[in-house]
């Protein structure tokens with residue numbers, strides 16, 4: 552299987568379009584198509600904070616549900632937006648406010664259309680993707696080796712939020728353990744969720760969330776070649792959002 556896996560987009564549609572062009576996809580009728588049968592993969596967190604979240608949903612829905620040219624697994628922001636669209640009471644914060652503002656600016660028919668598409672995309676997505684005869688796993692915040700194959704609540708929390716301890720840093724952000732340094736599995740794990748300045752590659756795990764929405768870059772991993780492609784972000788740079796590993 553030949554797949555180009557794209558990190559957390561968070562509404563950065565323009566960067567995503569540029570990145571697919573850099574990867575050799577040709578935009579035909581508003582859809583990126585690779586001349587050599589490659590597909591796209593999305594690690595989740597399509598929306599929130601960035602300028603064009605709904606356009607990203609529309610495109611990923613078309614690629615995954617209509618054209619079967621991509622695979623997608625949800626992130627924590629996707630999960631929250633899904634609950635919002637179901638009518639659940641969720642806090643409109645941490646970037647969801649931008650997606651909701653875009654949504655509210657639409658007319659009723661457009662609202663219904665994007666809401667249905669996102670619900671369909673989300674409900675058809677696995678908690679994490681197991682691809683290429685289990686040699687490749689795509690999980691939003693990563694996955695522990697012993698969780699692979701499981702889909703219970705504990706695993707759901709892990710793949711959406713990472714290895715959280717329940718504690719918080721002084722700035723209110725959750726404390727996350729560094730699961731990747733303990734990973735020794737054979738499968739390659741591609742994930743995002745924690746913005747890093749450069750892709751973090753350790754023990755066959757690839758964090759490709761290079762903070763596009765915080766002014767970093769949008770990154771793709773070309774599999775199985777394991778080549779990295781990035782485009783710079785147009786968003787203002789927010790240094791404190793990037794995690795530095797020692």
Ligand SMILES: [Mn+2]
Nearest residue numbers: 596626627744
């Ligand atoms: Mn996330």
